[in-house]
Amino acid sequence: MKSSPLIAAVIVAVSSASHAFDLQQPSNNNTDNLVWTGHLSPDTDTVMSAMLAAHIYGGTATVPEKINPESEFVLNFCNAESPRIESDYSQFQVGLVDFNQTTQLAPTIDQGSIVAVIDHHAIGGSPINTSQIVAMDIRGWGSAATILADNAEKLDVTLPKHLACVGLGAILSDTVVFQSATTTDYDKHYAEKLAGIAGISDLEDFGQQMLIAKSDLSHLSADTILTMDYKNFEYGGKKVGIGVAETLTAQQLIDRKEELLAAMKAYKQANNLDHLFFSITDTKDKKANLLWVDDSDLKVIKTAFEHTPATDILTLEGITSRKRQIGPAIQNAVESL
Incomplete structure (x- = not known):
């Protein structure tokens, strides 16, 4: 596969004399007090990308909250240790992976301490706002882990078997498992490379095992399910929350619709959304079953999807990506x- 310029990328890297973080020459960086972290309600890409970034650039991998069942499965499968849960980021220099929005930032992170962002999301809503130069690598690829795998290759950084494995898990x-609308050829290319390092011959089987691990939510409360894969956004000056549960057994959650709606109503009020x-x-x-709280949300739904729901749940065929x-x-x- 031929190398190509960054897609939708912004890379700011200046000489070490300015003391800015350098994504191109990691040896220029002082990483003694550096931690890497992803967004609140950490998903598998956030967790594993923090681990990859710490290995490539130095520093320590962390997560801001407890990890989800799918991430636990991947770490166990790959014989890898989980990043530590960090409750107070105030004393660290911070590198962000898999997000750029202040609405998804751990509350103890001072934006003045952010030195780098490696992400694959749009810069919209309420992105970080810093007075200092921040090194940024943002590409429209399917996973932050794909970007990091590419960076490791370009920097000639060897990924050990367990990190190649978790990186593969993040991409899948x-x-x-390459079914999302966000999937690119880069994701498939680096998934194959990481699988080779990790000694995994059947990517589909690994991916299906991950989906199964993610799917069984029967033992969890509606409150937990709502926020397990959840993100806050700021659109047009409005505070908007979007939660997702990706599952092979969707009917199991649809049957708990009333529980979820009650949890959503309470959460919306408590968080002033x-x-x-x-x-x-x-x-x-391959479809989304969308829930909302009240008439103001329903108005947004009608405009967003040009459809008036006949019931209190809207099924969107072919929609899988938040x-x-x-x-x-x-x-x-x-x-x-």
């Missing part, structure tokens, strides 16, 4: 109303 998770949405994303049949499909549609609707 965020691309839903203008809008709140939750998608039960059926990874088997990042590429659900989020942008809701953003456009909120900003137009």
Whole structure:
């Protein structure tokens, strides 16, 4: 596969004399007090990308909250230790992976301490705002882990077997085993390379095991399910929450619709949100089953998807990605109303 310029990328890297973090020459950096972290409600790409970044650039991998069952499965499968849960980032220099929004930032992170961002999401809503130069690598690929695998290769950094394995898990998770609309050829290319290092011959089987681990939510409360894969956004000055549960057994959650709606109503009020949405994303049949709280949310739904739901749940065929499909549609609707 030929190398090509960064897609939708911004890379700011200056000489070590300016004391800015350098993504091109890691040896220029002082990483004694550096930690890497992803967004709140950490998913598999966030967890594993922090681990990859710490190995490539130095520093320590962390997560801001407890990891989810899929991430636990991947770490166990790969014989890898989980990053530590960090409750106080105030004393560290911080590198961010897999996000760039202040609405998803751990509350103890001072934006003045951020030195780098490695991400694959749009810069919209409420991105970080710093007075200092921040090294940024943002590309429209399917996973932050794909970007990091590419950086490791270009920097001639060898990934050990367990990190290649977790990186593969991150790519398979965020691309839903290459079925998501966000999947690129880069994701497939580096998934194959990482699988070779990790000694994994059947990517599909590994991915399906991950989906199964993610799917069984029967033992979890509706409150936990709502926020397990959840992100806050700021669209048009409005506070918007979008939660997702990707599952092979969507009916299991649809049957708990009333519990989820009650949890959503309480969460929206407690967090002073203008809008709140939750998608039960059926990874088997490739569709989203969207829930909302009240009439103001319903108005957004009608505008976003040009459809008036006949019931209190809207099924969207072929919709599986919050990042590429659900989020942008809701953003456009909120900003137009």
